[in-house]
Amino acid sequence: MKNSLTPEEKKQFFEQGFIGPIKVYEPEEAKNILKQIRIKGADHSKMLHKNTLNYDRHFDIEELTNHICREEIVERLASIMGDDINLWRVEMFPKYPGSKGTEWHQVQDYSYATGKPQLIPTATEEGIPFDLTVWTTFTDATKENGCLKMMPGSHNKMFFDEKKNISTGREEAYTAVESDTSFYGYNFSDFKVDSNWEPDESKAAVLEMKPGECVIFSARCMHASFPNTSERSTRFAVACRYVQGQVQVYPNTSTFRAHGADFDLKDWGCVKVSGTDTYGHNKFRTKNNLGQPFPVLSYSS
Numbered sequence: 001m002k003n004s005l006t007p008e009e010k011k012q013f014f015e016q017g018f019i020g021p022i023k024v025y026e027p028e029e030a031k032n033i034l035k036q037i038r039i040k041g042a043d044h045s046k047m048l049h050k051n052t053l054n055y056d057r058h059f060d061i062e063e064l065t066n067h068i069c070r071e072e073i074v075e076r077l078a079s080i081m082g083d084d085i086n087l088w089r090v091e092m093f094p095k096y097p098g099s100k101g102t103e104w105h106q107v108q109d110y111s112y113a114t115g116k117p118q119l120i121p122t123a124t125e126e127g128i129p130f131d132l133t134v135w136t137t138f139t140d141a142t143k144e145n146g147c148l149k150m151m152p153g154s155h156n157k158m159f160f161d162e163k164k165n166i167s168t169g170r171e172e173a174y175t176a177v178e179s180d181t182s183f184y185g186y187n188f189s190d191f192k193v194d195s196n197w198e199p200d201e202s203k204a205a206v207l208e209m210k211p212g213e214c215v216i217f218s219a220r221c222m223h224a225s226f227p228n229t230s231e232r233s234t235r236f237a238v239a240c241r242y243v244q245g246q247v248q249v250y251p252n253t254s255t256f257r258a259h260g261a262d263f264d265l266k267d268w269g270c271v272k273v274s275g276t277d278t279y280g281h282n283k284f285r286t287k288n289n290l291g292q293p294f295p296v297l298s299y300s301s
């Protein structure tokens with residue numbers, strides 16, 4: 001595979017918990033894609049989840065249908081997690097001038113959102129991440145407009161416990177759009193194992209990136225972002241979340257409420273971006289809501 005990580009890059013990923021920036025698009029192409037995401041994103045007629053959070057717009061925005069399957073992304077993921085890969089969620093992360101930074105956090109099975117795990121691995125290999133996030137910026141991401149920062153090596157120890165029984169963010173009354181927290185209704189400091197502990201900012205890697213670049217990370221690797229202190233520069237990123245085929249996604253769940261919004265999973269399904277399903281754990285979608293097939297890669301072990 002022409003986009004496989006080199007042995008040095010793989011070593012770096014396993015030591016740090018992330019690898020990047022990596023070029024997925026030329027800056028001009030990324031800017032054109034963003035324009036389409038903005039135009040098509042405003043049309044909610046074919047959106048999967050009827051709420052304001054904009055999750056999973058790969059089902060109705062063609063550019064995202066294609067983005068999740070980009071070989072520059074999937075082939076690199078395969079170098080880390082093997083070639084049986086399912087995309088299960090896409091999230092948009094706009095950061096407008098004046099927005100707060102995202103607090104430091106670590107995530108393992110996404111139970112922070114509802115109190116129930118959204119991912120259950122069934123055959124994990126020691127040391128291999130069962131889920132990976134690919135965070136791609138479609139604008140410049142700078143310290144001033146809120147780029148990501150990662151804490152190298154923190155994926156080896158959990159400083160946050162997302163099983164804690166918190167209330168903020170899970171409250172019925174919360175609306176993500178009006179939320180005054182920095183992560184759509186959740187205060188990640190609520191999940192700290194030791195409430196007096198503070199991360200050592202001096203050890204953080206600051207990921208300034210150009211439009212079209214991505215970073216691949218394990219959500220267990222502590223990550224955060226700067227506030228957007230610029231006058232008029234919006235930072236816009238898309239986070240795509242992938243799991244190994246062995247992982248049950250949204251186990252025994254048909255609806256859930258998170259970030260103050262309701263999600264109905266009736267028409268949701270994973271997209272198999274690489275490999276062949278041998279587990280039968282998950283339902284799959286092969287076409288988006290516009291009837292366009294996901295351009296999946298045909299690798300399989």
Ligand SMILES: O=C(O)CCC(=O)C(=O)O
Pocket residue numbers: 093101102133135223224225237239
């Ligand atoms: O974009 C951000 O500010 C935060 C992104 C993030 O936390 C994630 O993708 O998991």
